Amino acid sequence: MNRRPRLAVWKFASCDGCQLSLLDCEDELLLLAEAVQIANFAEASSAMEGGPYDLSLVEGSITTAHDAERIRKVRRQSKFLVTIGACATAGGIQALRNFADVNDFVAAVYASPQYIETLATSTPISAHVPVDFELRGCPINKAQLLEVISAFLAGRKPAIAAHSVCIECKQRGTVCVMVQGTPCLGPVTHAGCGALCPSYRRGCYGCYGPMETPNTEALAREWTALGAAPRDIRRAFHTFNAWAPAFREEGEAHDD
């Protein structure tokens, strides 16, 4: 390789958790710094270099007019743009505002609401600019992030499965909690976490958003059979990935 590819990491409306997954890579971080030139990563270094960038990792959703403009600039400067985490891929937990009147929240939360300028919705990056790859999770799995970067460097497709969490759950050898009576979102949720929650005897919370072919309606019927109230079902679908279409619609089909 003649020159190292230039990497930029961008933050929009988010909690920084996904960027921290990158810093959390510890052992691999040195390797990463050798493989790419980290041109912009505010969470790690205040030195910011201008574009163009070979690979941009984008965390966070679009919640302000300013950010809607800023993501266009990022896109123009980036050859390859990967969104990381539920905020960037689905609008995040802050997309709950999309189901209510954002001005009510502003009035309730801020002492001086007149200083707050915000959009009525929180939307994923893909609603604003073309995205080359979406890495799911709230937060993302650092091993998957390294896989995406390695695949980008090698010019191959990342090995990121879009099937249900159940497959990971069974590969891991976990006993299905749903069959034992605990409602679980695993069957409609995108894999990636390694089926963490069921391994602690909890149902899946849906951090990775909808899997490739989510049959949310059939799952909701089974939740009802297990005793979940409409409100429980609505709330289960309306969390970190509430604005992902499949979860949004299923949640809306149940009364709060």
Next chain:
Amino acid sequence: MDALPTTRTCAILDRDGLQALIAALAARGYQVLGPVLRDGAILYDEIAGLADLPAGWTDRQAPGRYRLERRADEALFGFAVGPQSWKRFLHPPVETLWRAQQGEGGLLFSTAAGPSPRYAFLGVRACELHAIAIQDRVFCEGPYPEPGYAERRRDAFIVAVNCAEAGDTCFCASMDCGPQAEDGFDLALTELIDETRHAFLVEVGSAAGEELLTGLPRRAAADAERAAAAAVVARTASQMGRRLDTAGLKELLQDNPEHPRWSEVAERCLSCANCTMVCPTCFCTTVEDRGDLAGSSAERVRKWDSCFTLDFSYLHGGSVRQSARARYRQWMTHKLASWIDQFGTSGCVGCGRCITWCPVGIDITEEAAAIRATLPEPRGEDHGGH
């Protein structure tokens, strides 16, 4: 059904004898695996002795439901099959096939795995013996045998157990795959438990089994004990929770790919793949190639896959089986019909796992019956397990 007594050599082990059996296997260098209680289920894992077995527990199974219950007695094998099968050990869910390293003179390849442990399985049910025989055919026959599987299989010592309880989702009898262990074991046990005794009738199935048994504290089996063992199996056979009518089933499914029932089941099916993961005969895998950041090393990892994923049927430009209808149809038609074309037997042994462990309780026997019910008598012959 062949009734015990068989022509095989039989003996009686008491509980100490069974403990001695486990110890003898361990002493011969086997990793002994058997049923253990964990996370509210009965799983297969390493055992050191009788104390690790789920004494006094049984399971209640139904479509999409499983729970443990106390038994009135202290039976060690008083339950049907749990969520895991021996497939987990013979055909592991995740396996690194090779690693490659960029070296001075080029790429250096190494096979990743060291030798597998030599497994001794304690408590293999009749349906599972049949499932292992089916996977033997898949992995060991034909021009490209799977060396890892073949090695693990060759080295495995199998202690079968005749089922004393059929689960509500079991239908091995109608698949001709149980509940009596007839073949494919080194030793087979029948647990005899009542107010007067707690012992095991043991049958010898191989020279290795014979050799092992010879060193154990045991006594000859009386005719009454053989009869009691036969009665255990006969009672289990009469308790089967379900049945599958295999008459002409292959043609029934293969001739009716457009039956409306496929769409109806697709409305319920989550495409979650649990049925294929728990099935003791499903063998499909995918491989993932991974490289490191520096581009200096790579590895190929094989993982269980399923015909319920889109990637599974991804050909140039997209997945061939886009709809849940097509995917469910593939699974069921493969298990019960095209498997026969491929391997000469049904791919289903009637263990019931896909019914119990389907989160929405889809029942393969009910789906087959529903298709049969709406059609005239099918052509073709019986196709049970084998």
